[in-house]
Amino acid sequence: MISTFETLPNEILLNIFCYLSWDKILISLWSLNRRINSIIYSIFSIDKNGLIFNQPDLSYKKFSSILQPLILNSSYLSSSIKYIHFDGTYSNSYNVINQCLYYNNDKQILCFPNLKSLKITRCLLSRSLIQTLSLLIQYQLEQFTLTFDEDIVKLFVNSNEICRNVPHTRKSIIMFKKLICQLFSDKCQLISLQLDIADDDNPLNIHQCFTLCSHPSSSSISNKIQYCCLTLRYLYVRLQYTSFLEHLIEHIPNIERLSVIFKNWMNLESRSRSDIETLIKSNGNWFEKVPKLNYFTLKVFVRNDFEFAYLKWILNNLNHIEKFKLHLQIHKMYSNKMVKEYVVDANFIHHFDPNIFTWPYITSISIDLHPFLYLFLEQFDKLFPNVSYIKVYAEYYRNIGQFELPESLTIPFEKGQCKVTDIQFRNVTRLDLGFCLPGMINSCDTSIELNKARAKVFAHLISMSVQLKYLLVENIEWLFHVIQYASNELKRNALNTIQCAEFGIPSCHYGSNDSIYIGKNLVPFLSTYMPQLQTLYLWRPDDFPWTSIRPDITPGYFHHIDVSQWIESLETSESIAKHVNVFKKDLRRLTRKLKQFVFLDIHGRIDPEKIEPYRSMVKKCFPRSKVDVKLTRFRLWI
Numbered sequence: 001m002i003s004t005f006e007t008l009p010n011e012i013l014l015n016i017f018c019y020l021s022w023d024k025i026l027i028s029l030w031s032l033n034r035r036i037n038s039i040i041y042s043i044f045s046i047d048k049n050g051l052i053f054n055q056p057d058l059s060y061k062k063f064s065s066i067l068q069p070l071i072l073n074s075s076y077l078s079s080s081i082k083y084i085h086f087d088g089t090y091s092n093s094y095n096v097i098n099q100c101l102y103y104n105n106d107k108q109i110l111c112f113p114n115l116k117s118l119k120i121t122r123c124l125l126s127r128s129l130i131q132t133l134s135l136l137i138q139y140q141l142e143q144f145t146l147t148f149d150e151d152i153v154k155l156f157v158n159s160n161e162i163c164r165n166v167p168h169t170r171k172s173i174i175m176f177k178k179l180i181c182q183l184f185s186d187k188c189q190l191i192s193l194q195l196d197i198a199d200d201d202n203p204l205n206i207h208q209c210f211t212l213c214s215h216p217s218s219s220s221i222s223n224k225i226q227y228c229c230l231t232l233r234y235l236y237v238r239l240q241y242t243s244f245l246e247h248l249i250e251h252i253p254n255i256e257r258l259s260v261i262f263k264n265w266m267n268l269e270s271r272s273r274s275d276i277e278t279l280i281k282s283n284g285n286w287f288e289k290v291p292k293l294n295y296f297t298l299k300v301f302v303r304n305d306f307e308f309a310y311l312k313w314i315l316n317n318l319n320h321i322e323k324f325k326l327h328l329q330i331h332k333m334y335s336n337k338m339v340k341e342y343v344v345d346a347n348f349i350h351h352f353d354p355n356i357f358t359w360p361y362i363t364s365i366s367i368d369l370h371p372f373l374y375l376f377l378e379q380f381d382k383l384f385p386n387v388s389y390i391k392v393y394a395e396y397y398r399n400i401g402q403f404e405l406p407e408s409l410t411i412p413f414e415k416g417q418c419k420v421t422d423i424q425f426r427n428v429t430r431l432d433l434g435f436c437l438p439g440m441i442n443s444c445d446t447s448i449e450l451n452k453a454r455a456k457v458f459a460h461l462i463s464m465s466v467q468l469k470y471l472l473v474e475n476i477e478w479l480f481h482v483i484q485y486a487s488n489e490l491k492r493n494a495l496n497t498i499q500c501a502e503f504g505i506p507s508c509h510y511g512s513n514d515s516i517y518i519g520k521n522l523v524p525f526l527s528t529y530m531p532q533l534q535t536l537y538l539w540r541p542d543d544f545p546w547t548s549i550r551p552d553i554t555p556g557y558f559h560h561i562d563v564s565q566w567i568e569s570l571e572t573s574e575s576i577a578k579h580v581n582v583f584k585k586d587l588r589r590l591t592r593k594l595k596q597f598v599f600l601d602i603h604g605r606i607d608p609e610k611i612e613p614y615r616s617m618v619k620k621c622f623p624r625s626k627v628d629v630k631l632t633r634f635r636l637w638i
Contacts, residue, residue: 044077048117087123141190185228198261294321297324428467431465458479477518547585576610
């Protein structure tokens with residue numbers, strides 16, 4: 001018997017399926033019948049529709065026990081997949097890349113014979129993964145995206161801290177630099193590349209990677225071809241150092257579209273001023289190096305005349321292109337000398353639309369915890385209808401007398417022309433109350449009146465967001481204060497929709513007897529007010545467990561001495577065993593109370609001696625999971 005659902009035409013079914021994530025499509029619909037399978041096949045055959053590991057509700061258990069066997073057991077399905085995206089935001093998906101791509105981790109047998117596009121974002125690059133990527137860009141892929149942020153760079157550099165093996169770490173960095181070089185050589189068949197290397201600091205120094213290979217200008221014609229990627233047509237690169245761009249131009253002779261974004265400003269690194277002046281007086285003549293380039297986008301922040309002169313040199317080298325887009329922010333100019341001496345070719349500017357500034361589409365906004373905040377919020381939906389992300393900087397109140405601020409914050413909400421309950425952020429899905437950094441996570445020591453005022457404002461902000469999914473709070477105590485002091489202002493079930501949360505939790509070792517025990521309230525709070533939570537980020541100034549085992553220490557003159565003596569005892573095997581046990585209890589409570597929980601990511605710092613005990617404990621408690629334990633990071637994907 002044919003159901004009503006099956007009477008719908010393929011076009012309607014295709015539109016319906018596109019609202020579902022890939023894992024839900026496969027689990028719910030694959031193998032129902034040949035027609036449904038054919039529609040699913042057509043979905044995965046479309047560009048950017050494939051296996052995407054960036055959903056907050058995708059667990060490792062679901063992937064390993066259901067999805068992966070389902071895909072591998074169907075050659076029809078696996079051959080349809082052309083695009084895969086691994087993202088480290090909501091999972092340790094980088095730990096399953098080899099497992100996902102190859103049968104039994106055999107790099108000779110690719111599970112997806114028609115895979116053409118791979119995207120890797122915020123993932124830790126192991127040596128094994130670098131080797132895999134090297135093979136894929138040489139023999140399989142046409143499109144590749146690689147981005148990682150400052151946190152991932154730190155993890156990559158410190159991945160071998162446990163063994164203090166400096167040569168091993170150096171070898172990993174060299175392997176990564178060689179991979180970057182390979183992207184722009186004849187051992188790469190990519191057509192399109194997106195590369196984010198903006199967080200390029202010592203000891204990575206990615207911008208120096210081209211020194212590992214010969215410079216084509218000093219080589220024979222055959223070597224020029226060897227050190228160039230002849231297939232690359234489209235390149236988006238986010239970087240920090242200007243020298244990388246100068247070398248890059250030498251390696252992409254057939255590029256047609258190039259987008260360059262400098263992270264902050266154009267970093268001229270350690271080159272002398274005279275060297276840069278000599279360079280910008282020369283004619284780079286990039287037409288001979290990139291003759292097919294017809295579209296160029298540049299986004300840059302210029303701080304002074306010298307950088308502005310360098311910018312002009314870049315533009316004069318590209319006077320043969322047809323389309324040009326410039327996002328330029330100028331800080332200040334100190335003199336007119338450089339501006340007058342280095343001018344941009346008038347013929348070049350004449351080719352383009354005089355309106356060269358293109359402002360971004362605003363989707364996020366930052367505001368202060370300021371007495372005039374209410375007046376701004378009254379007009380928010382009208383002024384910023386497309387904003388989905390609000391950051392509230394709580395720094396302002398720290399610079400105002402604590403006797404003045406409570407009233408100045410709360411009175412506008414009580415006497416404003418518009419009722420607070422009528423203000424709604426219809427499109428806001430993420431709200432940051434402060435920002436999380438390990439060095440700023442301390443116990444809340446402000447006055448009770450200020451705590452109450454802040455709690456009421458935060459309660460209003462949370463209640464105004466009608467579809468809040470992501471909440472960041474600089475100090476978990478602030479959120480506890482919302483419940484304690486502002487429950488009347490907090491809309492009922494306002495926190496129920498949150499799927500991802502990020503909190504700072506004070507030390508379990510240092511501080512008063514009250515502050516060290518703040519973490520013990522975390523799981524009861526989450527299970528009561530955020531039952532749908534799937535992902536949790538915690539920022540700690542020290543150890544990973546959020547429940548303290550420190551005994552009460554009598555306040556007074558000898559408090560600091562007593563705390564120091566207790567800290568020294570943490571290095572003993574007995575203390576390590578206690579911390580392993582309390583961490584195990586924390587993890588079990590969290591996963592048992594939150595039924596939809598998938599991923600835990602903790603920033604902190606532990607002693608090297610705790611790495612292996614923590615890892616062994618997690619593997620025993622969560623055998624079907626992926627765990628990463630580093631000196632400064634703990635990640636668990638269950």
